[in-house]
Amino acid sequence: MNYIRxxxxxxxxxxxxxxxNPATGELLCELPFGAAADYHLAVDAAAEAFxxxxxxxxxxxxxxxxxxADLLRARLPDIARDMVLESGKPYQEAYAETTVAANLFExxxxxxxxxxxxxxxxxxxxxxxxxxxxxxxxxxxITAWNFPTYNPGRCWPAILAAGCTLVARSSEYxxxxxxxxxxxxxxxxxxxxxVNYVHGDAVQGGQVLLDRPEVRKISFTGSxxxxxxxxxxxxxxxxxxxxxxxxxxxxxxxxDVDPENAAQEAVRGKFRNAGQVCIAPQRFFIHADIYxxxxxxxxxxxxxxxxxxxxxxxxxxxxxxxxxxxxxVSAWVARARAEGAFVRCGxxxxxxxxxxxxxxxxxxxxxxxxxxxxxxxxxxxxTPWTIREEALHLANQTPYGLAAxxxxxxxxxxxxxxxxxxxxIVGVNEWLPHATxxxxxxxxASGIGxxxxxxxxxxxxxxxxxxxxxxx
Numbered sequence: 001m002n003y004i005r006x007x008x009x010x011x012x013x014x015x016x017x018x019x020x021n022p023a024t025g026e027l028l029c030e031l032p033f034g035a036a037a038d039y040h041l042a043v044d045a046a047a048e049a050f051x052x053x054x055x056x057x058x059x060x061x062x063x064x065x066x067x068x069a070d071l072l073r074a075r076l077p078d079i080a081r082d083m084v085l086e087s088g089k090p091y092q093e094a095y096a097e098t099t100v101a102a103n104l105f106e107x108x109x110x111x112x113x114x115x116x117x118x119x120x121x122x123x124x125x126x127x128x129x130x131x132x133x134x135x136x137x138x139x140x141x142i143t144a145w146n147f148p149t150y151n152p153g154r155c156w157p158a159i160l161a162a163g164c165t166l167v168a169r170s171s172e173y174x175x176x177x178x179x180x181x182x183x184x185x186x187x188x189x190x191x192x193x194x195v196n197y198v199h200g201d202a203v204q205g206g207q208v209l210l211d212r213p214e215v216r217k218i219s220f221t222g223s224x225x226x227x228x229x230x231x232x233x234x235x236x237x238x239x240x241x242x243x244x245x246x247x248x249x250x251x252x253x254x255x256d257v258d259p260e261n262a263a264q265e266a267v268r269g270k271f272r273n274a275g276q277v278c279i280a281p282q283r284f285f286i287h288a289d290i291y292x293x294x295x296x297x298x299x300x301x302x303x304x305x306x307x308x309x310x311x312x313x314x315x316x317x318x319x320x321x322x323x324x325x326x327x328x329v330s331a332w333v334a335r336a337r338a339e340g341a342f343v344r345c346g347x348x349x350x351x352x353x354x355x356x357x358x359x360x361x362x363x364x365x366x367x368x369x370x371x372x373x374x375x376x377x378x379x380x381x382x383t384p385w386t387i388r389e390e391a392l393h394l395a396n397q398t399p400y401g402l403a404a405x406x407x408x409x410x411x412x413x414x415x416x417x418x419x420x421x422x423x424x425i426v427g428v429n430e431w432l433p434h435a436t437x438x439x440x441x442x443x444x445a446s447g448i449g450x451x452x453x454x455x456x457x458x459x460x461x462x463x464x465x466x467x468x469x470x471x472x
Contacts, residue, residue, distance in 0.1 A: 005045040006192025022088040022319040023309045023354040034200025039208035042196035046138040046165040047214040049193025058112040065109035067188035072102040082176040084310035088318035101153030112161030126471040133461040135163030137216035140209035148177035154451040155219040162460035242449035247278045247402035250395035254408035255287035263297035269431030275378040279403035291384040326355040329377035401443030
């Protein structure tokens with residue numbers, strides 16, 4: 001259902017769209033599917049509600065977000081189960097993801113109270129200057145299917161805590177998770193029009209959000225291709241953007257680590273959510289001294305991964321989100337084979353129902369051009385290196401710059417690589433380099449702006465200088 005002006009409602013056209021389980025192919029339900037008219041209605045509601053919501057105090061806004069966080073925690077099992085059904089990811093991953101989403105709602109509830117300004121000492125005795133932060137206006141939020149509660153959790157509560165109103169669109173492949181978040185905000189007392197949600201056509205929705213002058217900013221999580229389209233459109237309408245797009249994360253493994261242990265941890269980090277993670281480690285550059293034992297240990301670990309339905313407690317890797325995406329991953333692996341890379345294990349679609357794909361390891365050389373592209377699937381590539389400068393050059397040889405990783409016990413190497421990698425996020429000896437209280441964002445083609453942390457709140461506020469002169 002769509003949620004506009006405080007009520008759940010069908011699409012204005014009466015259109016619906018089927019929702020399928022990627023693990024079984026079965027039909028889960030038919031849901032209303034909106035078009036441009038629905039998005040216009042949502043923007044109208046958000047623009048009207050902004051006139052009062054912007055005048056609420058951060059404490060009033062925090063009360064709504066804190067209650068929504070409590071409601072999400074109380075419903076974790078139901079939300080996680082629906083997420084597994086529509087996304088395919090293992091249940092424990094879905095449960096943990098929604099726990100983090102609830103934490104984000106609570107954190108921004110508190111961070112909204114700290115949108116401080118500052119007083120600037122003037123060089124003139126008869127002048128006073130101060131800087132304040134004010135809510136931006138209506139914000140459109142478009143989020144992806146790979147983390148259907150965490151992705152909205154990074155931007156929705158920040159938008160609301162800042163005093164802005166929201167027009168949200170989640171992926172058509174994972175609407176149930178987003179609807180749970182909307183239901184929690186509704187029951188927490190979000191006033192009508194402050195929160196609006198359209199399950200509808202992506203192209204029409206993006207165009208409406210770009211065209212309507214009331215929409216001051218669009219927050220987008222998704223592919224680099226769509227992000228570029230939004231940037232092209234925003235250049236015509238002066239709509240501001242926050243973009244979290246693709247990644248092609250390098251991993252530099254230094255010779256001082258235990259290759260067996262490093263490989264085991266690397267496999268767990270790589271194949272989380274079947275590799276459908278923007279910050280997933282993808283291109284592993286391993287020092288030549290430990291390259292062979294690392295690769296052999298990784299292959300053993302990959303072959304032991306249990307692929308299956310996310311509701312099975314033994315499942316470690318679920319299906320890809322849909323058959324089209326499975327074909328795209330298959331084509332990426334086929335291109336690697338065509339360029340002469342060595343597919344050591346996996347790399348093929350799994351027969352039977354569902355869009356399952358064999359976890360895969362491919363040995364590569366720096367000359368392979370497919371390494372420049374994001375695979376967004378359960379595929380791990382390995383390449384040896386011998387000189388630090390060479391490893392850093394190979395790691396940075398990509399248009400993306402979201403996340404990067406370093407595995408070492410040497411402080412000098414940790415500093416050299418972490419400061420030299422061209423990425424907005426660097427994990428040293430860890431595979432989850434993000435936190436509710438820390439900024440999340442990329443360099444280069446991976447994005448614009450930051451989510452989470454104090455920076456995530458200020459993305460949706462305008463800075464204003466107030467200068468008072470002619471004082472006696």
